[in-house]
Amino acid sequence: MDAATPAAAQFELNGDQRAIQEMTAAFAAEKVAPYALEWDKERHFPSDVIRETGALGFGGIYIGDDVGGSGLGRLDAVLIFEALAAACPGFSSMISIHNMAAWMIDTFGSEEQRQRFLPAMTSLEWLASYCLTEPGSGSDAAALKTRAVRAGGNGSDYTLNGTKQFISGAGDSDVYVVMARTGDDGPKGVSTFVVPKDAPGLKFGPAENKMGWHMQPTRQVIFEDCKVPAENLLSGEGAGFRIAMAGLDGGRLNIAACSLGGAQSALDKALSYAGERVAFGKAINQFQALQFKLADMEIELQASRIMLYTAASKLDRKAHDAGKWSAMAKRFVTDTCFDIANDALQIHGGYGYLHEYGVEKLVRDLRVHQILEGTNEIMRLIVARHLIGR
Structure with a gap:
């Protein structure tokens, strides 16, 4: 997670948050990354591995601790989904969806409903x-x-x-x-x-x-x-639409985090490949045109990270413009990170089109993030309404 350092400094992540990043990255590296391409190829749903994350507290990241939740904030959640998505965006997004559903019960359910449903959900006995x-x-x-x-x-x-x-x-x-x-x-x-x-x-x-x-x-x-x-x-x-809309602010941040983690993985793969691939007698990362492309990818990735962390911090603080920032972050991060993954594929040339290199999977996985949790066209509409309403 070295690439997260600039944003970490910007938001002064505390020791617990850094520990969350490290714990999640270690789990993802051991339990998810080595199998992600096989799961993708075989269309295998690793429900057993997803349920394992319950022991880490990922079944109820921002759910009350009285029902087994971790009681963390939205920035904490973003760090978790980003780290998981670096191994597999689809894996991370499934846990994000589960958390959004659990949050709705935790926030809008009665005490009896919370106690009846959430302990089994936060432990991931129930998905x-x-x-x-x-x-x-x-x-x-x-x-x-x-x-x-x-x-x-x-x-x-x-x-x-x-x-x-x-x-x-x-x-x-x-x-x-x-x-x-x-x-x-x-x-x-x-x-x-x-x-x-x-x-x-x-x-x-x-x-x-x-x-x-x-x-x-x-x-x-x-x-x-x-x-x-x-x-x-x-x-x-009659409360359903209000519940649905309330859940989407956090869901948009979560899916943006999944894009961010996937794009970081794509950039890492591109950097590694560009240092190894030789053309015209030298590594392709020695060509200025490719250096500029890699620099732009890093700039766009860090801009995405800072915007997302800012939006998550606003939602944690219940800032008056948190909804606008969630929409802005979702639009900007998912669009930008898809472009980064696509650029990484281009850098790989023909090899990027092969499944075994893992880049084409990232491009395919990140594309849907521009559609779900509200299309990016709807995100523009939300931002415009905030501006006009102001």
Whole structure:
């Protein structure tokens, strides 16, 4: 993590935060990096290794310690996801999604719900997925169609019908935090439910054949008269859209951190290759054109790191402009870091296109970060509204 030093100095990371970086990097180097290409090639979901991170506190990074969480801040979380993503962005992003789902229960659930769900989630005995996007509603999240209707004696249950699209971990996760419509069209009619995997009527589509993130399954989550106890509703009817939007600020920082870690790995690979590859009688890193390219990659990487750490610090402090900074960091970091990974592939020439060098995997994995947690076009819209509203 030497490349993190400038940002570390800027934000005066304390001893505990440096220890978090070192612990995470050591775990990733031993348990993730040696197997990432194989997982990608075989489309293998290493749920056993993901669950191992529960012992490190990664199942509830910013969850209360009374339910087994680590009680850390958003900057701490960014350091963890960045270090994990240097080994495999898809691995890191799955843990990020789990943490976002757990945070929603921790923040908006009743004390009974927190005690019922979170201890098994923070230990990663239970893995969680988040279900917002639908086949016809992505960026327009308030237009979702999945519906929940009161059923059972005295309204003791809800019946859910509908389909969620692009759900990471679907079919393998144990818990699903689901946004469903309980009222009229629009944001005020959306509610949030915690749905266990064994809920009657919960089904899953086939695994999607994706460009990247091959190591984690992505499927539709299908509700066909799915029965969910009313006690699994978070914060009452109509609170769902507010819960979803509140979770996205942190989720955007997390996915930006996954891009940052992947881009750092890509730059490291490019530096190593450029020092070894000989052309026209000398190592290619001796050519000024390539030196300028490497310098620009480093400048852009450090700018991304500083912007992301700034945004995370603002969210920790609950600064009034934290939402704007989360959107800015997500847009800037995911776009910039994808470009860095793509430049690293170009530096490798034809070898960059081969799976065994690991660079093309990083390009494929980082591309989706520009889409999820709100597309980067939506990030621009959020920033513009902050500016105009000001």
